[in-house]
Amino acid sequence: MITDVAFAVEIFDESGVRLMGTTTDVLEQYIHAVKGQGEVVFGFDHVPLMDGRYLITVVIHTHDGGTVYDQREFEDSFQVMNPGQARGTVYFPVKIEHIFSF
Numbered sequence: 001m002i003t004d005v006a007f008a009v010e011i012f013d014e015s016g017v018r019l020m021g022t023t024t025d026v027l028e029q030y031i032h033a034v035k036g037q038g039e040v041v042f043g044f045d046h047v048p049l050m051d052g053r054y055l056i057t058v059v060i061h062t063h064d065g066g067t068v069y070d071q072r073e074f075e076d077s078f079q080v081m082n083p084g085q086a087r088g089t090v091y092f093p094v095k096i097e098h099i100f101s102f
Contacts, residue, residue, distance in 0.1 A: 001035040005069065008059040009042045012074070013089055014052065025063055048091045049080045 010021035024031055024040065031040070056076040060069040082091065 001033050002069065003033045004062045004067075005031050005034050006061055006063050006065075007031065007040045007042075008057075008061065010057040010059075012055040012057065014055065016055075019049075019054070019089065047080070048093075050082050050086065050088050050091055051080055052089065053077055053079050 006023045006025045008021065008023040011019045013019060022042070054077060055074045056078070057071070057073045058076075059071045059073075061067060061071075062069075084091075
């Protein structure tokens with residue numbers, strides 16, 4: 001049984017720039033003990049990314065990050081196909097107001 005454990009996920013663009021990263025500890029979803037097989041799912045309500053391929057790293061480590069139990073670095077990826085014509089990496093919803101003074 002492992003009692004000092006946290007799970008992490010990070011998302012990178014294709015050039016290796018980290019776009020986000022979080023852990024079960026940061027999200028205050030503490031894992032108190034792990035024994036045998038199991039599953040931790042990081043779910044995203046919204047992924048505000050533009051067109052491109054994005055790389056994923058997942059890590060199981062101690063709470064302080066000093067010991068890494070297991071890691072998959074850049075072995076998994078996902079593709080985003082955004083039908084709009086905006087450019088960049090991250091989509092920021094924009095609201096336009098027309099204010100004219102004559």
